[in-house]
Amino acid sequence: xxxxxxxxxxxxxVQLQAQDLTHYKQIVKELxxxxxxxxxxxYDGANKAGKFIEKEFVKAGVDEVICQPFKLDINTFPGxxxxxxxxxxLTPGVDFTLREFSPGVKGTFKLYHIDTKNxxxxxxxxxxxxxxxxxxxxxCDFWFSYKHTADFQRLQSKDGSTNAGIIFTWTDPxxxxxKAYGEKVIDKPVLWAAASFPADAKSVTLDxxxxxxxxxxCFNVIAxxxxxxxxxxxxxxxxxxxxxxxxxxxxxPGAHDNASxxxxxxxxxxxxxxxxxxxxxxxxxxxxxDAYLRGSEWYATHPIVPLEQIKYLFNLDMIGDNNxxxxxxxxDPGMDGFKLMEDINTANGYFKSLNRAELAGNSDHYPFAQRxxxxxxxxxxxxxxxxxxxxxxxxxxxxxxDSYAPTFKLVTDFIEKY
Ligand SMILES: [Zn+2]
Numbered sequence: 527x528x529x530x531x532x533x534x535x536x537x538x539x540v541q542l543q544a545q546d547l548t549h550y551k552q553i554v555k556e557l558x559x560x561x562x563x564x565x566x567x568x569y570d571g572a573n574k575a576g577k578f579i580e581k582e583f584v585k586a587g588v589d590e591v592i593c594q595p596f597k598l599d600i601n602t603f604p605g606x607x608x609x610x611x612x613x614x615x616l617t618p619g620v621d622f623t624l625r626e627f628s629p630g631v632k633g634t635f636k637l638y639h640i641d642t643k644n645x646x647x648x649x650x651x652x653x654x655x656x657x658x659x660x661x662x663x664x665x666c667d668f669w670f671s672y673k674h675t676a677d678f679q680r681l682q683s684k685d686g687s688t689n690a691g692i693i694f695t696w697t698d699p700x701x702x703x704x705k706a707y708g709e710k711v712i713d714k715p716v717l718w719a720a721a722s723f724p725a726d727a728k729s730v731t732l733d734x735x736x737x738x739x740x741x742x743x744c745f746n747v748i749a750x751x752x753x754x755x756x757x758x759x760x761x762x763x764x765x766x767x768x769x770x771x772x773x774x775x776x777x778x779p780g781a782h783d784n785a786s787x788x789x790x791x792x793x794x795x796x797x798x799x800x801x802x803x804x805x806x807x808x809x810x811x812x813x814x815x816d817a818y819l820r821g822s823e824w825y826a827t828h829p830i831v832p833l834e835q836i837k838y839l840f841n842l843d844m845i846g847d848n849n850x851x852x853x854x855x856x857x858d859p860g861m862d863g864f865k866l867m868e869d870i871n872t873a874n875g876y877f878k879s880l881n882r883a884e885l886a887g888n889s890d891h892y893p894f895a896q897r898x899x900x901x902x903x904x905x906x907x908x909x910x911x912x913x914x915x916x917x918x919x920x921x922x923x924x925x926x927x928d929s930y931a932p933t934f935k936l937v938t939d940f941i942e943k944y
Contacts, residue, residue, distance in 0.1 A: 554846065565768040594748055603630075603736050609734070624772070636661075651687060695719050751809075753807060756806055757835065762807065764790065843904075851908075856903075866943060867880065870943065
């Protein structure tokens with residue numbers, strides 16, 4: 527009898543784990559689908575994803591779900607998105623992308639290639655001032671621009687030079703669209719072209735539309751599972767927004783960044799809704815992260831429970847990779863907890879190791895770390911999915927589920943012991 531019970535319990539334990547992984551996969555797949563348009567601001571992609579997440583929390587059986595609105599100004603590219611070089615059509619996201627603060631542009635333009643080997647700032651601007659070079663697009667290696675930032679600022683401003691815009695070329699075959707955050711629009715279009723852009727190109731034809739959204743309303747989704755005690759709480763955070771669209775057809779799926787972390791906190795909410803925790807637990811899906819931590823900044827300045835009550839905060843951002851070494855950042859007050867987490871990890875071998883680096887202000891734990899909250903940022907980076915970071919190739923198919931179970935076990939064990 528006892529043996530049957532053990533087998534049954536083992537069966538249910540496996541069942542529970544398998545159930546979570548299935549649920550996790552479903553959510554990552556859903557959020558990275560075309561339905562949510564890259565979870566940006568054009569076509570209300572992020573807000574549609576937020577509504578889906580709200581429903582998922584309710585289905586998970588949590589005690590309460592709140593949507594917390596906030597506003598942002600943001601530049602988007604919802605419309606036309608065509609770019610040809612010497613008559614050859616380029617593919618958005620693959621052959622080219624735009625800087626987040628770029629205005630739209632329409633027309634055919636001559637190209638002016640900057641001579642990076644014999645660079646002479648004075649000669650460049652004198653050359654561009656000649657009538658035959660008026661209204662041309664300047665082409666230059668992106669990294670070179672870092673050596674002459676003042677000149678490139680000038681090339682971007684309408685009073686600084688007569689060029690129509692800038693095309694930065696990359697030696698990288700995969701184009702990375704580093705940020706979604708355009709809180710303003712600059713004077714001239716700035717594009718990025720992949721390594722496939724011909725070095726001797728003569729002209730480009732562009733038809734690109736931008737739309738600047740002023741005071742655009744988006745929202746964080748906050749779910750609560752009540753514990754036995756209410757004077758302290760744990761918090762799980764993950765951002766659900768991503769980079770949005772490049773025109774009508776191309777979107778940034780963001781499976782690894784960060785459908786993965788969002789899916790994980792929904793399955794954690796379901797787990798705790800079934801197994802009442804000692805303390806209250808909040809699950810916060812932030813919007814506006816890839817627009818420079820806007821949702822988490824808003825929450826940290828408008829918390830629904832005082833930040834001092836947080837025993838520990840776990841920020842899961844990008845756990846859809848396959849590196850057996852787990853990257854993390856920890857706030858100073860979180861260091862005691864981190865030691866416990868390392869012990870748990872070593873004892874159980876969830877990850878090969880936890881690789882802790884200094885705090886950097888690039889994910890949602892940061893506004894909390896700055897305010898003295900004990901917190902950890904868990905990101906599985908540097909595996910096979912990392913090369914697709916902030917590209918249109920960050921899809922359900924190129925992301926991994928390897929680090930989901932170890933992350934889940936690590937944080938749930940921690941909450942039991944901390
Ligand atoms: Zn991101």
